[in-house]
Amino acid sequence: MGTTLMTGASRGLGRHAAEHLLRHHPDCHLLVFNRRAGLAAELAAATGNPNVSEVICDLASFGDIRRAAAEVDRPLDGFLGNAALQMATTRKLTADGVEMTFGVNVLAYHLLLNLLRPRFTNPARIIVVGSDVHDSAHNSMGLIPPPRWDDPRELAKPGEGTAKAGRRAYATSKLGVVYLVHALRRRLPDGVDVYSYNPGLVPDTELSRDAGRLGRAVFRAVGRALVALPVATTAVRAGRLLAETMAGPRPGDSGSYISRGEVIPSSPESYDERREEELWTAATALTGLSRTPHRSA
Template identity: 45%
Template structure:
């Protein structure tokens, strides 16, 4: 049976591997990729070679209005039958900045916007379009644990604050520093897991939602906003760590993501999948009161765009 899966972050890294794997293993899937500018058309053409069903919509995930416009176009295509029934959404796009001062068009901090609010707006605006059974997968990170075991000291752990603070620039000490930017990243990934738990409580029956942790994956595009030294290390030095137990190779991480999307990895709604198996996320990530507070806040932040 033909179905549509919408995917962000398919242009490079584990997302590109996952997209290719999904299309190869599930020929009935129509993959709709979300990307900025002309990149979406190129990506769709490349992934669609050999007659595979791939299309694209344009969106800048740092702009909630751009996300709203993209979802409106997706809904139109679904309603008029251009796309087969929607059964999947993959929120794989993510950013990490070298500061906590980068601001998007709506005046919100960009890490929080891309890693949290953009996914939330996709989920909320598409939730009544899903044909069950359906699965939503949100890419998280084990940086949300905040300990040496999970990130080898490369990324500071999350520093939770009121969502109204996290959504604004300057939320962390020395906000113009790389450390603050990385703290914004790990905190946004903790927020993503909180919302997965809340989605599991609120989404319609048959629409499952899962958080996916690929582990440390060297050689992806996550460091594209870093300085030249960091980018060089990510491209040339850290990929060697993929040969050790401390890291996950890009091909393996992409395949794990695809398997979750395709339902080949067993995971109940609200689960946290660490690479290829379900696991517990950090103890801090299980906080129903914080999750409801975050839900209320992101609903306020996105309300004008979700209307």
């Protein structure tokens, strides 16, 4: 029985993806990383599939990520990184003093995937959920400003206390996801594939939960209208497609950008090996991996 480790399985499209995997791929064991206990029992009860377990993990703490990764005691042939944050400002910090959006959406995955590398079997598939807002040419229905890349050490620092800054940080972090995937692809052996995945515009999620009561109400109202348009999709449909990309036939060459199940080019800006390596080096230092002894498989 293979094991897929998943983050962000408690709500929204991630919850639907997790339930779809358990219902339609019963021979796969799902290991969920979640901030609260009880998610595995909920998923087992909802799907009738007991092949699910959990490790408590707060992705906003490097120490907690290290502790949780050390608790993974089985080989992994899949990784689905869905958890992400969109903050109302860039003032909030992780437990390690890093700007929250960049810390969780980029640095946490860099740390977690590097710690788990000895656990991946061959073949294995790694997917980190990104977004089309990583592309400066993407309009985002006017909701998300385009990304603004900078030295990763600067992106890790707190910034402005405005909602626009918070939304821009989200777009920038998703550009960082594509950079990390490209850099990781160069470091993985043949047979261990890594992808960034764009689920499309999914308005009926709780991504805006940090926006305050009024902001959440506005986002929900806009979301109900957008779901009816071709540019958007529901969490149920997005979760099902994400699950099948995870568990179905090989979707494409390692390092590919997959948008709603189809391999397409990511933004022109996202193909920049200098930035990719700069991010890898900075993320390795910021997460303390440069001080972590090498662990063989």
